[in-house]
Amino acid sequence: MAGPVSIADLAESVSMYLDEIAPGLSGRQAFHGKVARNVLAIIAREARAVSLAAEGDWYAARTGATGEAARREYCRLIRSGDVDPFDDGLVARMSTFVAARLAVDNPGFSTLARLQETE
Amino acid sequence: MSDMKSDKRNPRLSSVLSKAAAAEVTVTSMTALSGGAASMSYLVETERDGGPWPLVLQVSSGDETGDPSRTMSRAVQAALQQRAANAGMRVPAIVAVLEPEDGLGDGFVMEFVSGETLAPRYLRKPEFAAARERLTTDTAQALAQLHGIARLEFEGLGLPVLDGPAQLGHLRDVYDSLGGGVPVFEMAFARLKDRLPPCKAPVLVHGDFRSGNFIVGKDGLRSVLDWELAHIGDPLLDIGWLSTNTWRFGNWQKPVGGFGQREAFYTAYEAAGGRPVDLRTALAFEMLGSLRWGVMCMQMAAAHLNGTAQSVERAAIGRRVSETEADLIHIMKHGSV
Known part of the structure; x- marks a missing residue:
């Protein structure tokens, strides 16, 4: 076997x-x-997939919560303005996370390759 | 599933159609075309004075819980389709609107229009090359005709009024009611807040103007379907939605519907009587489109998860949220996708 x-x-x-x-x-x-x-x-x-856990860990490190609660808390921080939604560094970070998930959900989706080209 | 039911419905529908057409109409068969949670479409084969007269029946499935935003009565849909036809837009002619005493449900019957509804086919197959050439002008003209309909024509229909900022607010409510929790969407909501101007002179908007709701023939656009999301709002909503990356079906180099370029479309739209298009605002509406489709995906997945309308299709669509996140990120990085 x-x-x-x-x-x-x-x-x-x-x-x-x-x-x-x-x-x-x-x-x-x-x-x-x-x-x-x-x-x-x-x-x-x-x-x-090996890289999916990184996103959850990242929210956890920034909110002190874990799992689903950490992601929700991070959403709240963006909404309240405590996290700047216009920050280029945040966009780059989210780009990496989304690309990792999209590679699982639909690796043939055209924007995945376009995001990776510009990283 | 439709066959048993249709046996009972055929004679009733025959009499409705005979009355409407003032002719001898016999329904010979009914075949389910497609069904969502809220509505079902059937191809209805009939004989009218001995000759074939193919029709389409659209009825409420009686289950309106699948998508709460799609609750427009079929009578209003039929009325809208009629007004669009009067304005010169290519839509299937309404043959009859069902009445409660017909016992056939909330629905209407329209003429069958032949052609292709599957975008991947008409966007790629060689036999549609000439049609693709025409689609930019055809869709631009259709929208200019629709957006040019006088307010008096549709004021009494009870349509919701939603301009750009109101759309964003509505989307926020739906997203929140689904539990939210998507950081990229939060960024998009925040960034769109100051980019969608209020609409001073709102028009009749289709609300779901995109491939999937078009019938395309070798000669171009033949019909615009699915008026359930029609409302009074900003004309750029229709233009931005048509140009949302999701509806390009992989042809991202052709931002308008996967078949055309923005400049050519705007020019054709303005030439056909549409208001001048401001590129920056149109791009904001494209961004709104990605966010809107993302929230719709969440909504359909939620209908599976909470048991209101369960299917593998609805579960799978929940995993399309990441597509819209990627499109939004691309827009945030480069201004468009």
């Missing part, structure tokens, strides 16, 4: 199964079948 079966491997195995039954589907079922394959691809990419 090559090693334990990972979450990504499991997602891809279900995707292969969907490929198998796809020819028998039509209409809404066929469309949702395609969307389901995309969803499984997102799961596989997210499971293999």
Whole structure:
């Protein structure tokens, strides 16, 4: 055996199964079948992504909270003006975070390459 | 799912259509075209005095909880479509508006317009090359016609009045009601605050003028559909929304709908009677467009998460939020995307 079966491997195995039954589907079922394959691809990419934790850690370091609460608290700081929404450094930081998530959600989306070109 | 129901509905719809057309109309089949949480479309094949007369039925699915912003009655939609047609805009002609006593739900019937509605096809396939050439002028003219409709024509329809600042405020409310929590959106809200001017002379705005709601033939734009988000507001909302990166379907080098350039579009729009377009404000409305689509994605994902309308499609759309964040970041870095 090559090693334990990972979450990504499991997602891809279900995707292969969907490929198998796809020819028998039509209409809404066929469309949702395609969307389901995309969803499984997102799961596989997210499971293999190494850089996603950085964003959460960054909010945590700036708010003293953790997880979801840290991100919300950071949103509140932008809204109240305590964090400057026009700051170039903040834009650059967010660009890195968004690029890491977009590489999981939809790596073919054109703006991803355009953001990385200008980094 | 439509077949069993349609058997019952066919005779009722036949009589509605016969009355409306003052002719002998028989419904022969009904096929579901597409369905959202709030509305369903059916292709209705009919025979009118012995010849084929294809129609489209649009009805409320009875479930209005999926998207609270889409609650316009089908009668108002039909009335809007009629006014747009009167102004010379290409829209499907309204054949009949359903009445409660018809027992068919809240809906209307319009003429079927043939053509392509899937943007990736008409934006890429070689057989639509000539159509793509025409789309910049066609969409510019359509918007100029729509935005030129006199206020008296649509004042009594009870449409919401939302100019740029009001749109931003409305979006903020929706975003907050969904729990918020997207730092890039917070930055966009803050940056847009002073960039959307109040509209002194608001016009009739389509509200969802973009690929996906167009029927395109080899000869160009044939019809504009889906009037559910129509309101009274800033004409630049329609222009900015059409140019939002999401609706370019990957053709980002052609900012207007994935088929045209901004300058050419503005020129055609002004030549057709539209008000002069200020580039900086138009770009602010493009930015609003990315934010608006991002919030709509959150809204659709929320409908899955809270159980009002569950589907793998709605769950997946929640992961499109990062696309709009990337577009907003690009705009913040470079002024446009």
